[in-house]
Amino acid sequence: MKIDDVKNGIVLDHITAGKVMEVYEALELDKLNCSIAILKNVRSTKMGRKDILKIDNDFDVDLDVLGYLDPNITVCIIKDGKIVEKKQMQLPETIVNVEKCKNPRCITSVEKNLDQIFYLANRSKRIYRCKYCDSKIERSK
The missing domain is CATH 2.30.30.20 (Aspartate carbamoyltransferase regulatory subunit, C-terminal domain)
Incomplete structure (x- = not known):
């Protein structure tokens, strides 16, 4: 399976397996006009299985929503095909x-x-x- 790399956008990694659609709906990604890759049940040495969302668009992701839905998520900000920032979620106050x-x-x-x-x-x-x-x-x- 070939999934294109994100040039400028966001990758949500380490989503608990089976939760990717909940994250997709909560962030209202259906309203974006860009390529979005949903990967479900990807093999992971750290988690066993995980989901991944690749969004080929720069947008303001609500970190509190992500932390609430799944504090295991890692948010990777991609610029010019390279990770420029990584954020580890946690439960918001x-x-x-x-x-x-x-x-x-x-x-x-x-x-x-x-x-x-x-x-x-x-x-x-x-x-x-x-x-x-x-x-x-x-x-x-």
């Missing part, structure tokens, strides 16, 4: 408008223009809580 509060009594259920803000309550268990009502959301590993 807060996420804004990534999840919606499930509590029907939360102010965000009534006030439609209010940002959905969650803070990291427990890093090891990947638990976030709503800033307004303290409802819990848990991210599976």
Whole structure:
């Protein structure tokens, strides 16, 4: 299989196997007008299996969304066919408008223009809580 190299863009590497479409949808990559390669279940010595996204376009990727979805992701910024920067994701301290509060009594259920803000309550268990009502959301590993 031949996948072209990215000349100027981003490679999202070390995505947990099976999560590439979740990342694709969360970043709204379908709205980009460029080549995007989705590689699923690629062999990896480090992870066993992994997914990879290659985006042949410069765009502002939301690192908080990536860190929330999968803190194992490595973001490689490519310029002129060379990696110029590598970023290792981690769980963000807060996420804004990534999840919606499930509590029907939360102010965000009534006030439609209010940002959905969650803070990291427990890093090891990947638990976030709503800033307004303290409802819990848990991210599976």
